[in-house]
Amino acid sequence: MTLSLDYAALSDVGRVRRNNEDSAYAGPHLLLLADGMGGAAAGEVASSAAVQVIRRLDKPGITGPDMMEALAGAVHRANERLSELVEEDPEREGMGSTVTALLFDGQQLGLAHLGDSRAYRMRDGLLYQLSHDHTFVQSLVDEGRISKEEAFTHPHRNLILRVLDGRPDSDPDLEILDVQAGDRLMLCSDGLPDYVSEQVIATSMAEGTPDSVVVELITHALEAGSNDNITCVVADVVETEPASGTQPQLVGAAAELAQGGTGPATATMRAQGDGDGGAGGGGRGLDPEELRYAPQAPKRFLWLRRLAVVVVILGLIGGGGWFAYNWTQKQYYVGTDGDYVAIFKGVDEVVPGLDLSSVFEKQTLLVDKLPTYSREQVEGTIQADNLAAARQIVTELQHAADECAAKPKPTTTPKPTVKPTTKPSTPVSTPPKPPATTPVSTPASTPVSTPSNGTVNPDDCDGVR
Template identity: 85%
Template sequence: MTLSLDYAALSDVGRVRRNNEDSAYAGPYLLLLADGMGGAAAGEVASAAAVQVIRRLDKPGITGPDMMEALAGAVHRANERLSELVEEDPEREGMGSTVTALLFDGQELGLAHLGDSRAYRMRDGRLQQLSHDHTFVQSLVDEGRISRKEAFTHPHRNLILRVLDGRPDSDPDLEMLDVRAGDRLMLCSDGLPDYVSDQVIATSMAEGTPDSVVVDLITHALEAGSNDNVTCVVADVIETEPTSGTQPQLVGAAAELAQGGTGPATSTLRAQGGGEAAGGGAGDVDPEELRYAPRAPKRFLWLRRLAVLAVLLGLVVGGGWFAYSWTQKQYYVGTDGDYVAIFKGVDQQIPGLTLSSMYEKQTLQVDKLPTYSREQVEGTIQADDLSAARSIVGELQRTAEECAAKQTPKPPTTTPKPSTPPASGKPVTTPPNPPVTVPASTAPSSTPSTTTSTPDGSVNPDDCDGVR
């Protein structure tokens, strides 16, 4: 079964505005709507540019998963085009546009959406919204803070959080949708759903041809007091081959610019009274200028990017210099060959950067230290400052000297025998000394001491193992 689209598109500037910032396109394979914003003439430029880029998808051969890639690529190219337009004319800074597109391959629909324009489907008498609004009030509804009914009358219902505005983070929602004969599809700008309830929209879409439905929907919006441009695209999914005589329809700002018009310039609006053109007094602010969340100005974008890079580079360099300066105020005791040395810096390795250097080489040989002290030095001993490092070396020197002294054997001491003979000339017999019994409490212990120093603070001989 081959399906095709029977479509109609219509756009109305509305009863208040003097210029139309909506643009729409309907073709055999693509339904597209863009609602420009930003005040003055920038909104119509943004929507027209977006439609002119994305409408190139209206051709056969884009099917299945390729539709998602094609839609995403087209939206990104439109976003780049908006960025170019702002760079060409800084007066356009702050402009943006919504984008809602349905790409059709005869069996499925690919949806791309960004902003608060909407896509609906009427199936078996039931109206379903296919797109998800990127608005402040919709975020409140999603969080359960307000109801959909409250969102309809919320004072900030027009505040958009995501739009196509030339910035790199303008990514659309992408989704594949099923389609069947008898479905009725509808795209519209916010000038319709902000003033007409879903029930009224459903009633209008339930009967009539696409041409009569777009007229009926726009009439309802104007009668409800809509102070915005109103644009609708309606298409029926039918079981028939698309006819070669079916012509695409381009409406709104895109159609005006394609016919050679440029729309009212900023100076013209001011001469005619920009405030009144927006529906208020001379001191009123055009609601389109407040339509989406404030963003940083885009003028001299390359200069701001260079400034940001310079600041980031300065932070990196400054942080690195601070860290390096800190390392050069640290000291530790280690080894330099066979000798103990004091080093300045930290004992860490960073490719291409030296973080430590020898500050003082000592005369103390490493192998003159006992095993425990030698292992400490070889593993480096951290010091708070240079004075502390020298104190550590002094303690190591004292340990080495005491170990050396304790390992040097002492010469035996001999007591000379008396040479004076006894006065009588007879030998004197010395009685043997009686045995001395030592109390058990005063007998020396056979278990060696486990202390590392003697009572006078000197090094215990047992700790001098390993001295060479």
């Protein structure tokens, strides 16, 4: 069964503000709403640009998992467009826009959301919020610090945390949602839910056509004293051909800019002249939108900043490497240089393309003249705290070699050979008498070296060549 959408969209500037920073679009395959912000930074330009880029998704053929990729890509392209607009006119620095989009493939919905505009679905008489607000107050609700009812009247309920603003970290929430015939979908800017309770919204959505519902919802917001722009998109999921046909609807700032009634420059000037002033309009007050979102400046010239970061990192690495190398060149150890003992400057480590040690002083002491234990130490290198300590090690090695050279080498006496006696071939009943003339030889003893009174073990000197 193939489903379709019967939709309507409406936007009102409100009773206080003189410019509409909301933009919305409704088509056979896409419902889209963007609420611009930034006051003097031309929020209407931001919302209009976002809608003009993302509305290109309103076409058949985007189904299933492809919807998520398509939505994410469109939001990122809209974000890049905002960055380009600020590059063209620095006066727009700081502008941003919410984005809430529902992509429809006839069987399911793909949701992309960023900011505090909302998406609702009414099914079987029950209203359910599909989107999650990216606001300070919602974070308090999520943490359990305030209730949902307290959030409705919280003084900072309009403080938004995430929007589409040209910065590279503007990633939307993405979700696949089920849909069925009889569902009613609604997108709205914060000018509605900040002043009208969900009970009133649910009552209005329970009856009527999409056209009558958008009018009734905006009327409720105006009567509740909403000082913001109010925009609604309502769509019914139906099994028959939609009553509204397939003609897309574009409302709000996007429609005004598309008609040429005002260009980006005019929109910016008009935003600068805005003031809330209350109903009496007495003097220029602080624009509520200026309090709503105060983003950091978008990251312009991103490639240049990344290059600067890379240069800094390389500088830190290079500086650290220089200090490390400088430290190694203050170290000393004793090792071998060919057949001789030598003092080396540096550390005995191998780094490709870099010499960390070199011969500092070559000694006249031959390695072969050292006792076995000392020779093994030198061949494995002996670390020293400084140059003086290295020279002291060489002095001790020379002393050990001198001790071995002064010790006489032991001599050995050959052992005499003893001829074995021949056993009698015929057994006798009485034991034979030992021959009186056969001498019994005693082997000569092997001389043992006596320990030296020096510091070298005499046995170590056996390996001296």
